[in-house]
Amino acid sequence: xxxxxxxxxxxxxxxxxxxxxxxxxxxxxxxxxxxxxxxxxxxxxxxxxxxxxxxxxxxxxxxxxxxxxxxxxxxxxxxxxxxxxxxxxxxxxxxxxxxxxxx
Amino acid sequence: xxxxxxxxxxxxxxxxxxxxxxxxxxxxxxxxxxxxxxxxxxxxxxxxxxxxxxxxxxxxxxxxxxxxxxxxxxxxxxxxxxxxxxxxxxxxxxxxxxxxxxxxxxxxxxxxxxxxxxxxxxxxxxxxxxxxxxxxxxxxxxxxxxxxxxxxxxxxxxxxxxxxxxxxxxx
Numbered sequence: 001x002x003x004x005x006x007x008x009x010x011x012x013x014x015x016x017x018x019x020x021x022x023x024x025x026x027x028x029x030x031x032x033x034x035x036x037x038x039x040x041x042x043x044x045x046x047x048x049x050x051x052x053x054x055x056x057x058x059x060x061x062x063x064x065x066x067x068x069x070x071x072x073x074x075x076x077x078x079x080x081x082x083x084x085x086x087x088x089x090x091x092x093x094x095x096x097x098x099x100x101x102x103x
Numbered sequence: 104x105x106x107x108x109x110x111x112x113x114x115x116x117x118x119x120x121x122x123x124x125x126x127x128x129x130x131x132x133x134x135x136x137x138x139x140x141x142x143x144x145x146x147x148x149x150x151x152x153x154x155x156x157x158x159x160x161x162x163x164x165x166x167x168x169x170x171x172x173x174x175x176x177x178x179x180x181x182x183x184x185x186x187x188x189x190x191x192x193x194x195x196x197x198x199x200x201x202x203x204x205x206x207x208x209x210x211x212x213x214x215x216x217x218x219x220x221x222x223x224x225x226x227x228x229x230x231x232x233x234x235x236x237x238x239x240x241x242x243x244x245x246x247x248x249x250x251x252x253x254x255x256x257x258x259x260x261x262x263x264x265x266x267x268x269x270x271x272x273x274x
Contacts, residue, residue: 002252004221007206010199011222016121020135021142024117025110028146 109146112158117142119159119223120166126218127170127211137169144169163223163233167215174211205255213248216241 057064084092104112117138124137144165152158194200206217212234219230220241231241 002205002249002256003202006199007202007217008222010194010196010203011122011218013194013199014122014125014203015118016135016138020138021113021117024139024142025113028109028143029106 104146104148109142112145113142116145116159116162120162122218122222123163123166123215124170126207126214127167127174129207129211129214133173137166137173140169141166160229160233163219163225164235167233167235170215201256201259205252205259208255209248209251212236213244213251216244217248217252220245 053064086092120138120141121134124134124141125131128134128137141162145162148161150161152161194203206214209217215234216230219225219233220227225233227241227245228238231238234241236244
């Protein structure tokens with residue numbers, strides 16, 4: 001005769017291995033963690049900037065050329081820059097080439 | 104689902120999923136695989152469960168579906184690894200082992216219906232919903248399963264009685 005109570009007791013003894021359940025929990029916790037990778041972030045940012053620059057220079061090459069020229073001039077002129085103090089004690093600054101020409 | 108909620112649900116329903124899959128597949132390794140699949144589906148599920156009962160019913164339904172999917176798979180139907188062959192749960196109590204063996208000797212659909220109805224305490228309608236079957240069909244399955252179990256277990260009792268030899272009384 002089928003005894004439901006005995007069957008329930010038998011079923012209660014059937015259980016999943018605890019280590020397997022813990023393994024699944026650990027697996028989901030591991031996959032959920034977000035790791036911050038500074039090198040990867042920097043590389044992605046650099047690639048994005050490079051692509052943006054390339055895009056802009058392709059769309060408007062004259063503006064890009066002007067930009068690079070301004071940048072180059074700024075760097076070059078800065079090498080000849082000097083601070084001057086006038087006779088009145090006023091401080092002025094300018095590039096050495098202009099000061100020489102003016103004097 | 105948060106990590107804490109998932110961990111709690113996995114510890115609460117892990118055994119339930121394992122038992123459903125074990126009843127459907129009659130193999131501990133496959134039952135563990137189904138348990139892992141169902142728990143991962145629960146973890147990825149974006150559904151807002153209304154209550155614990157809702158979670159339990161969802162889990163039972165998914166466990167039944169996953170077990171059926173594995174049962175139908177071509178690879179499982181055509182091959183059984185040697186180390187897994189005839190690997191079954193071992194119960195210490197012979198009476199319990201006999202009942203479980205009798206249930207596991209039934210067809211998978213009968214086994215599942217018996218498990219959901221008698222162990223999980225679902226109604227016939229809930230069992231039908233979990234198994235995606237008609238209520239009348241599940242009623243028929245349960246009737247047949249009970250009849251077969253009655254027959255099988257009474258035959259078992261008869262066999263045991265025939266083995267037992269009554270000692271002769273000395274006058």
